[in-house]
Amino acid sequence: MAKLNFGGTEETVVTREEFPLSKAQEILKNETVAVIGYGVQGPGQALNQKDNGINVIVGQRKNSKTWDKAVRDGFVPGETLFEIEEALERGTVICYLLSDAAQIELWPTVKKHLTAGKALYFSHGFGITFKEQTGIIPPADVDVFLVAPKGSGTSLRRMFLEGRGLNSSFAIFQDATGRAFERVISLGIAVGSGYLFETDFRKEVFSDLTGERGTLMGCIQGIFAAQYEVLRSKGHSPSESFNETVEELTQSLMPLVAENGMDWMYANCSTTAQRGALDWWKKFRDATKPVFEELYESVATGKESQRSIDSNSQPDYRVKLDAELAELRDSEMWQSGKTVRSLRPENQVVEA
Numbered sequence: 001m002a003k004l005n006f007g008g009t010e011e012t013v014v015t016r017e018e019f020p021l022s023k024a025q026e027i028l029k030n031e032t033v034a035v036i037g038y039g040v041q042g043p044g045q046a047l048n049q050k051d052n053g054i055n056v057i058v059g060q061r062k063n064s065k066t067w068d069k070a071v072r073d074g075f076v077p078g079e080t081l082f083e084i085e086e087a088l089e090r091g092t093v094i095c096y097l098l099s100d101a102a103q104i105e106l107w108p109t110v111k112k113h114l115t116a117g118k119a120l121y122f123s124h125g126f127g128i129t130f131k132e133q134t135g136i137i138p139p140a141d142v143d144v145f146l147v148a149p150k151g152s153g154t155s156l157r158r159m160f161l162e163g164r165g166l167n168s169s170f171a172i173f174q175d176a177t178g179r180a181f182e183r184v185i186s187l188g189i190a191v192g193s194g195y196l197f198e199t200d201f202r203k204e205v206f207s208d209l210t211g212e213r214g215t216l217m218g219c220i221q222g223i224f225a226a227q228y229e230v231l232r233s234k235g236h237s238p239s240e241s242f243n244e245t246v247e248e249l250t251q252s253l254m255p256l257v258a259e260n261g262m263d264w265m266y267a268n269c270s271t272t273a274q275r276g277a278l279d280w281w282k283k284f285r286d287a288t289k290p291v292f293e294e295l296y297e298s299v300a301t302g303k304e305s306q307r308s309i310d311s312n313s314q315p316d317y318r319v320k321l322d323a324e325l326a327e328l329r330d331s332e333m334w335q336s337g338k339t340v341r342s343l344r345p346e347n348q349v350v351e352a
């Protein structure tokens, strides 16, 4: 494992170069990897493993849309696609990729099939860390570890097809066989990770829940909405407000940040913009920091996990989520965005 310096702190990272796919294939050659669940991570991880030559099967409820999707994706009923319980029986590695709330419901069935020497794989520290809420306590004679891709399963698959890998965290909770490390790293490479960063279950779930509620998803929408609403209230048009809040960020400036950092993006803007950004960023940091403190506390005390379990366990949770997503989609800001996006060259309808 490589030791790399992250801004003054040394950390352990596993790279594809030091742990090539051929090594992962060799280590996993006698394993049957059962991917349970075919939602967002399921397809990305199962397809990448299939393309990487791993013996992978999918376990999914029959007569469901996702069963049909698995068939369309090339998994063959009775050969590589099974009802969940049969896949659990056949798998030597169980990739538990149901939604975090659904993992609770199915746990007694999964546990039944976790015979000695098998491995239980998660993509989140949720179930194990919040065991008082989930009841997920694995038997002592199985390996338990996680590979958590730091991005959507959709990106995991897209980046794999582009020949790139997505960064993932990995952690070992229980090493019953003495092979947990080689198994987890092999699986991490096989599912399409570029680099594997070491963590533990608790840190993974605390940082992940904070990130998605914070800058990655919750906070970003909140900041967009706040600026858009102020611009609109001062008489700016929807298109001007949207362009100045979202479109320029995603299309022009964030790619520069991704390429070479914030100072590089700043340096490619006017000195007027740089002066203003350098003057204002700390004020925004100070204004939002108490909210981040509150958020972390809510994660650490188990309030966020309980809320997720309570809402996602209801039979109509999908309908409710869809309604909330529709509210976002139908807001003036995102409707303006739809029109702005339609003007991009790739979205122009070419007349015959």
Ligand SMILES: NC(=O)c1ccc[n+]([C@@H]2O[C@H](COP(=O)([O-])OP(=O)(O)OC[C@H]3O[C@@H](n4cnc5c(N)ncnc54)[C@H](O)[C@@H]3O)[C@@H](O)[C@H]2O)c1
Residues within 6 Å of the ligand: 037, 038, 039, 040, 041, 042, 061, 064, 066, 096, 097, 098, 099, 100, 102, 105, 106, 123, 124, 126, 148, 149, 150, 151, 152, 153, 154
């Ligand atoms: N979505 C992501 O891109 C992403 C990224 C990193 C980690 N993760 C983690 O990966 C895991 C899977 O997440 P996901 O977003 O792919 O899940 P998901 O919400 O898409 O659900 C996965 C599957 O669970 C099935 N399911 C739901 N309820 C069920 C039940 N009661 N019985 C049987 N099947 C049921 C669904 O049909 C679906 O196929 C979670 O631990 C999540 O935190 C997800």
Ligand SMILES: CC(C)(O)[C@@H](O)C(=O)O
Residues within 6 Å of the ligand: 149, 150, 151, 152, 153, 208, 212, 216
């Ligand atoms: C893709 C995310 C946000 O990183 C993941 O954590 C999830 O829960 O879907």
Ligand SMILES: [Mg+2]
Residues within 6 Å of the ligand: 208, 209, 212
């Ligand atoms: Mg998450």
Ligand SMILES: [Mg+2]
Residues within 6 Å of the ligand: 149, 150, 151, 208, 211, 212
């Ligand atoms: Mg995440």
